[in-house]
Amino acid sequence: MFNILVTKELPGDWLGLLGKECKIDLWKDVYPPPKQCLMQHIKDKDGALVTLTEKIDKEIIDVASKLKVISTYSVGYDHIDVRYAISKGIIITYTPEVLTEATADLIFGLILASARRIAEGDRVIRKGQWNTPWYPTFMLGREVFGKTIGIIGMGRIGKAVLRRAKGFSMRVVYYSRERHNVDAEYLNLDELLKTSDFVIVSAELNELTYHMINEDKLRLMKKDSFLINASRGKIVDEKALIKALTEGWIAGAGLDVFENEPLPRDSKLVNLENVVLTPHLGSATVETRERMAEIATKNLLLALKGEKPIYEVRF
Template sequence: MKPIVLITRKVPEIARALLQEAFELIEWMEEEEPAPRSFLEKWIGEVDGLYCLLTDKIDESLIARSNRLKVISTMAVGFNHIDVAAASKRGILVTHTPEVLTETTADLAFALILATARRLVEASVFLREGQWKTWSPMLMTGQEVYGATLGIIGMGRIGEAVARRASGFDMKILYHNRNQKPEAEMRLGMAYAGLEELLQASDFVVVLAPYTQETADMIRKEQLQLMKPSAILINVARGGIVNETDLYDALQKGTIWAAGLDVFDTEPVPLDHPLLTLTNVVTLPHIGSASIQTRMQMALIAAQNLMKGLAGERPNFVVNPTAWSDVNTGQGKE
């Protein structure tokens, strides 16, 4: 009898075909709507594997309902939507899809730098609303990107990819990270800085840190006040890293010049959110990895992680390697 896998959303057919060949599937077939909690609770105790997305909250109470679950595979780099500790306690492997979306997300981060600096969205609306009457010297003037100082918070793969793009604009690059990276500094021509120093010196600040207890609310009123009045904040990491109330106040009062946001505390962001009323904010619906090629690769990697884990092989991208050790030593399940 084939193992049973629960899929929480309609996924690309190339990945679904692989899964269908290897497993019996229980699927939530909507593409635009996440599986309701009742659906997850109904089936989680009947399956060997779970294929989920970052929109699914896989918390301790849900995991506790699982009787035979062995692998949770998320089609995402981030995994803060999964209670990894609860999974590890029960010997359940958690896997994700890093690396593949590095370049695509870096492209999006730099697109936000350019869009905010040159007021592209605002200018497009200005034209479409018929407000463009004539050329004038200071019409829709923005900030220079070439030769500016870029501060990157979180120097992982995506941070390095953004730094490589910045070098083509002859930008001075600062970075702040848990650990200093001397080799990357030499290779990318960048310098390490404390958070305060980075915020004070940068014309653009790009947030790329993972969401953790330490990074929650990392950028709030005190940090925003350190930034230049001409500075621009870009967040393509997770919404909870930037305090949205404080950011709104800073943008409204001119504490900073603009912001580009691909992520929010609540997603989808409510349409009455104050940030959506500001013209100096470019807002996107969490599309950091949204190129066709990247999303296809993510779907395939998530499927392959699941297939390897349920076949007793170590998946390529395991979040909780201690759970793998426990499984292979007969420990882990309560």
């Protein structure tokens, strides 16, 4: 049997499937294992099934002398030193595609919640502050239908957002490292920011996209525009965004990801009314999370047996 480490409980019965062919060392806490604990448990393993909260760096890889595969239960793999792992002969697998539609749904939820002040309205009622039945200027928001949406990154999720935007008769513009054959207009990043009513961050995190949306870029956006990020928190300079929201450079934001997660309780974002915050819920549907578990376990088993995984990270 293969000797494997699994760093989280998984939905469905996929650990049962793994248990038929592997001896499982399972970390049962919802919190990620401390680094020293992770190093201790991974050193004799043939494979590891991890999540985005476990940082698999060079030091961890070096102690895992028997490791053949790291299967990550995520579409992103920036938490793994992928290049170094591959150089050591370790296969890296991931779970793209399956979470595309769920994440695009959430992005549109953030668009609507931000523009129409849905979360803010909910708070008004819960706090007992709805004192007048109705009047013409009460809690005015912005329309979404027919507006311009700018998508940064035209991968799977970007294309899924585009399809939804067409249902709202929106003009779609996009910026990406390369042009795509899509029903949208390509613009450079600065023009996209100047043009869009809703700016959607759907790029992957790497050395080029880290703090791509910084103070200079935020100042280019329209004062009545919204920034939506359900990709990776570190693509947006959070301090600059707080300044933009506080000083009114933009109208608002919808954020599912943050530079540090969980978001610190003393973050200034928490006290801003013009931002909608969700705790990294992009893929958080029953259907998607169970499918991710299926893909992650199958990736792991296939790689351990010397067969081709369903999704492998390659450079």
